[in-house]
Amino acid sequence: MKILVIGSSGQVASALARQAGAHEVIRMGRPQIDLVHPAGIADIMGQISPDVIINAAAHTAVDRAEDEIEAARALNETGPAALARSAEARGVPFIHISTDYVFNGLGGAPYAETADTAPLNVYGQTKADGEKAVLAVNPDALIVRTSWVYAPEGTNFVRTMLRLAAGGETMNVVDDQIGRPTEAHALADALLDLAEQMRGGADGGLLHVTNTGEASWKDLAEASISGAGLSTRVTGIPTSAFPTRARRPGDTRLDLSRAQAVYGITLPDWRESLERCLEMMGVSGRRG
Numbered sequence: 001m002k003i004l005v006i007g008s009s010g011q012v013a014s015a016l017a018r019q020a021g022a023h024e025v026i027r028m029g030r031p032q033i034d035l036v037h038p039a040g041i042a043d044i045m046g047q048i049s050p051d052v053i054i055n056a057a058a059h060t061a062v063d064r065a066e067d068e069i070e071a072a073r074a075l076n077e078t079g080p081a082a083l084a085r086s087a088e089a090r091g092v093p094f095i096h097i098s099t100d101y102v103f104n105g106l107g108g109a110p111y112a113e114t115a116d117t118a119p120l121n122v123y124g125q126t127k128a129d130g131e132k133a134v135l136a137v138n139p140d141a142l143i144v145r146t147s148w149v150y151a152p153e154g155t156n157f158v159r160t161m162l163r164l165a166a167g168g169e170t171m172n173v174v175d176d177q178i179g180r181p182t183e184a185h186a187l188a189d190a191l192l193d194l195a196e197q198m199r200g201g202a203d204g205g206l207l208h209v210t211n212t213g214e215a216s217w218k219d220l221a222e223a224s225i226s227g228a229g230l231s232t233r234v235t236g237i238p239t240s241a242f243p244t245r246a247r248r249p250g251d252t253r254l255d256l257s258r259a260q261a262v263y264g265i266t267l268p269d270w271r272e273s274l275e276r277c278l279e280m281m282g283v284s285g286r287r288g
């Protein structure tokens with residue numbers, strides 16, 4: 001199967017290429033496909049003639065998005081809608097990735113796909129608008145919401161924690177936000193499975209796909225640090241003690257039952273995928 005992935009060096013785009021197996025994964029980002037200037041997308045799709053398209057490109061800098069509203073809107077809403085329209089016109093299954101940050105985190109229980117969205121920040125708002133825009137032009141599209149993505153490369157929480165832990169004896173990490181940390185390669189395996197199912201005629205719509213289990217940022221920091229053999233002590237602090245440009249939701253655990261029931265997809269527990277990530281980074285069990 002030939003899969004066109006939009007985004008080149010991003011965490012999920014890179015993981016899709018690494019996990020491709022027997023599939024041909026063609027990553028394409030700027031300058032060939034620039035979601036801020038989506039003209040020409042249809043031509044590129046025509047040249048590549050993919051069996052499935054996965055959009056792994058986005059404006060993911062949650063704090064920066066507060067000051068880059070136009071860019072966030074182009075990357076997270078209008079660009080994906082242009083991709084979705086071109087895919088629909090060619091009759092090619094389209095998978096778009098969205099986020100737990102479409103929710104305000106006040107629900108008190110894991111969010112089902114049918115729950116109302118209520119984003120707290122520009123990133124979440126533009127992603128929520130992107131979901132609607134994609135489905136408006138391409139009702140057959142599959143929108144995969146995921147959460148707290150990290151990978152062995154790129155800018156992410158796990159790598160930041162390991163860098164900070166290497167330089168200190170103690171660190172403070174927020175412990176009153178909880179969610180489901182998701183390793184990019186585990187997510188990529190699920191996306192490739194979903195791509196095959198979509199090509200086989202599976203239904204689209206909204207779908208939650210994350211690693212299983214739940215964690216606070218402090219839990220994820222501690223597991224990363226101890227998994228890398230470091231002994232830095234992590235102290236939990238409330239969100240109020242760590243002000244950020246963008247507001248963040250408190251509890252964005254996603255309900256994963258539809259992925260299991262409809263597509264037979266269940267990812268490993270987050271601790272198992274974290275261990276695999278640390279191994280890929282070459283730091284698993286390292287003594288600090």
Ligand SMILES: NC(=O)c1ccc[n+]([C@@H]2O[C@H](COP(=O)([O-])OP(=O)(O)OC[C@H]3O[C@@H](n4cnc5c(N)ncnc54)[C@H](OP(=O)(O)O)[C@@H]3O)[C@@H](O)[C@H]2O)c1
Nearest residue numbers: 007008009010011012029034035057058060097099148149
């Ligand atoms: N990171 C998270 O914690 C998280 C959580 C929930 C959901 N998600 C969603 O998961 C998906 C993948 O996220 P990720 O973590 O892999 O993101 P990432 O590592 O930040 O990568 C973003 C990707 O977007 C591409 N991109 C940026 N500007 C572009 C433009 N103008 N035109 C075309 N492509 C452009 C980048 O291209 P280059 O390769 O050229 O730089 C890169 O491949 C996104 O939809 C994101 O919203 C992420």
